[in-house]
Amino acid sequence: MARAIWSGAISFGLVSIPVALYSATHDHTVHFNQFERGTSDRIRYQRINERTGAEVEYSDVVKGHDVGDGEYVVLEQDELAEIAPGRSRTIDIDTFVDLDDIDPIYFQKSYWLGPSKSEYAHPYRLLVRAMAKTNRAGIATFVMRGKQYLTAVHADGDLLALETLFFADEIRDPADVLDELPTGDRAKPKEVAMATSLIESMSGPWRPEDYRDTYTAKVEQLVRNKRKGKKTTIAPEPADATEAVDLMEALRRSVENTRKKRAGAEAKCAGAETKSAKKPTDLSELSKADLDKRARELGVNGRSKMTRADLEKAINKAS
Numbered sequence: 001m002a003r004a005i006w007s008g009a010i011s012f013g014l015v016s017i018p019v020a021l022y023s024a025t026h027d028h029t030v031h032f033n034q035f036e037r038g039t040s041d042r043i044r045y046q047r048i049n050e051r052t053g054a055e056v057e058y059s060d061v062v063k064g065h066d067v068g069d070g071e072y073v074v075l076e077q078d079e080l081a082e083i084a085p086g087r088s089r090t091i092d093i094d095t096f097v098d099l100d101d102i103d104p105i106y107f108q109k110s111y112w113l114g115p116s117k118s119e120y121a122h123p124y125r126l127l128v129r130a131m132a133k134t135n136r137a138g139i140a141t142f143v144m145r146g147k148q149y150l151t152a153v154h155a156d157g158d159l160l161a162l163e164t165l166f167f168a169d170e171i172r173d174p175a176d177v178l179d180e181l182p183t184g185d186r187a188k189p190k191e192v193a194m195a196t197s198l199i200e201s202m203s204g205p206w207r208p209e210d211y212r213d214t215y216t217a218k219v220e221q222l223v224r225n226k227r228k229g230k231k232t233t234i235a236p237e238p239a240d241a242t243e244a245v246d247l248m249e250a251l252r253r254s255v256e257n258t259r260k261k262r263a264g265a266e267a268k269c270a271g272a273e274t275k276s277a278k279k280p281t282d283l284s285e286l287s288k289a290d291l292d293k294r295a296r297e298l299g300v301n302g303r304s305k306m307t308r309a310d311l312e313k314a315i316n317k318a319s
Contacts, residue, residue, distance in 0.1 A: 012093035024110040030219045088143030096136040106165045113160040131155040135288035194251040201258040283312045
């Protein structure tokens with residue numbers, strides 16, 4: 001059982017619900033140690049004074065901030081600790097916004113929020129249900145481990161999820177980052193129509209369990225093969241870039257290939273999809289995300305622009 005990494009309370013209005021914070025994700029990257037080639041000697045790093053070449057004790061290391069022209073302002077760790085925000089005890093929700101209005105670029109890391117004790121389960125579940133029904137996210141700030149975070153708290157199934165967000169001034173302007181911005185002539189109507197057709201032919205429901213970290217699996221296989229003295233299969237080279245003159249033909253062939261691959265699969269699952277697309281007893285009990293999923297199963301178009309009421313009407317009509 002994972003341990004909570006923070007505990008406190010969600011606060012909004014006059015309501016305060018004690019909660020505990022847990023990491024919702026974990027990293028399965030393969031980690032390595034460093035060795036000198038041809039030996040079993042580990043590589044170690046030291047703190048070296050670049051002028052004297054002598055090793056420096058960690059307690060003698062201070063931080064310096066570059067203020068330009070080779071000048072640094074040196075800060076002691078105690079000075080930084082004195083101005084750091086205190087350990088926050090509350091996640092103070094300032095406002096509730098539509099979850100769909102938050103640009104994905106702002107999302108940073110996901111956490112689970114659970115009631116800190118069983119006696120707080122009732123108000124916790126009430127908040128989850130209300131947020132799911134309104135498709136709202138509570139925007140809040142709180143402090144953890146000496147750092148202040150901007151967050152979005154929202155319902156995820158029967159739980160509350162907390163997403164740490166980047167602040168607005170942490171989002172880069174593409175014009176300041178990209179070497180080249182897309183310019184030139186606009187796409188021709190036929191090209192747009194063909195590209196749209198390709199996207200539609202490749203569209204399907206979001207099933208995260210269908211995807212795996214294949215690179216990590218290959219790295220682990222490489223380790224096993226080298227340990228046993230086996231050869232490793234080299235991955236194929238990536239496809240060449242599509243030339244502009246071949247774009248229409250490449251799009252056309254892609255659409256044809258995709259439709260052929262999906263024809264058999266769609267025929268097999270058509271019966272299951274029809275069976276699953278049953279009208280709920282009370283659509284008002286579903287979240288907006290669940291309504292969108294049901295509308296997609298029923299083949300309702302224009303869902304992204306529909307309000308909750310529009311989705312309910314469209315589902316009732318399609319059913």
